[in-house]
Amino acid sequence: MPATRLHLVRHGEVHNPDRVLYGRLPGFGLSELGGRMALASATAWKDAGVDVRRIVASPLQRTQESAAPWSNAYGLDVTLDERIIEPTNRYEGQPPGFTKRSLGRPAEWPWIANPFRPSWGEAYESIAGRMLAAMTTAWESVDEGDVVLVSHQLPIWMVHRKLAGESLWHDPRKRRCDLSSITTVERVPATPTGRFTEVGYADPAQELRATAVDEGAV
Numbered sequence: 001m002p003a004t005r006l007h008l009v010r011h012g013e014v015h016n017p018d019r020v021l022y023g024r025l026p027g028f029g030l031s032e033l034g035g036r037m038a039l040a041s042a043t044a045w046k047d048a049g050v051d052v053r054r055i056v057a058s059p060l061q062r063t064q065e066s067a068a069p070w071s072n073a074y075g076l077d078v079t080l081d082e083r084i085i086e087p088t089n090r091y092e093g094q095p096p097g098f099t100k101r102s103l104g105r106p107a108e109w110p111w112i113a114n115p116f117r118p119s120w121g122e123a124y125e126s127i128a129g130r131m132l133a134a135m136t137t138a139w140e141s142v143d144e145g146d147v148v149l150v151s152h153q154l155p156i157w158m159v160h161r162k163l164a165g166e167s168l169w170h171d172p173r174k175r176r177c178d179l180s181s182i183t184t185v186e187r188v189p190a191t192p193t194g195r196f197t198e199v200g201y202a203d204p205a206q207e208l209r210a211t212a213v214d215e216g217a218v
Helices: 032-047 061-074 098-102 106-112 124-139 153-164 206-211
Strands: 006-010 052-057 078-080 146-151 182-188 195-202
Touching: 006 061, 006 124, 006 153, 032 061, 032 182, 032 206, 052 061, 052 124, 061 078, 061 146, 098 106, 124 146, 124 153, 153 182, 153 195
Parallel strands: 006 146, 052 078, 052 146
Antiparallel strands: 006 182, 182 195
């Protein structure tokens, strides 16, 4: 038997005092609050008796740090998978308002030429494709139980929209993928050729988010 369910976990709050778009830039780890958010997420699943058998994380610092409480709670090592990493973005390192600033920079006009793709970074279809491929690998990596994949907001949101049959282009301000949230999917029917379907969304760190800053995601 393969896995029962997959849980797509977003990382916790990132230490980002300048509020830049951090993307794949090194050195952006969790804040102290972000660490507590990650712990809340893992603790909620452990206390609920969720049978996690494998933990996979994006290779970026913030996701590895968010995976650590899961590793401690379940006594499992963390496996890294490049396919669930944050997408590339030409605006990495810039503060908010970067697309508007491009209007006054002719050299950057190609970056904003096609927001439906989008032209400033990795294509939405590419993000969804690699995420689903990683999910298939994760689903087949255990004989039973669940797998946790610690990833990023946009990749998880692309999975949500792809599985829902919705357009991948969207308003980033309306993503339902909060810090340390958990989006759960399963395969129906439970065979290698069955399709994934979303079956749940949880927000274990909601009470910690009152003072959180969620800026800098791609």
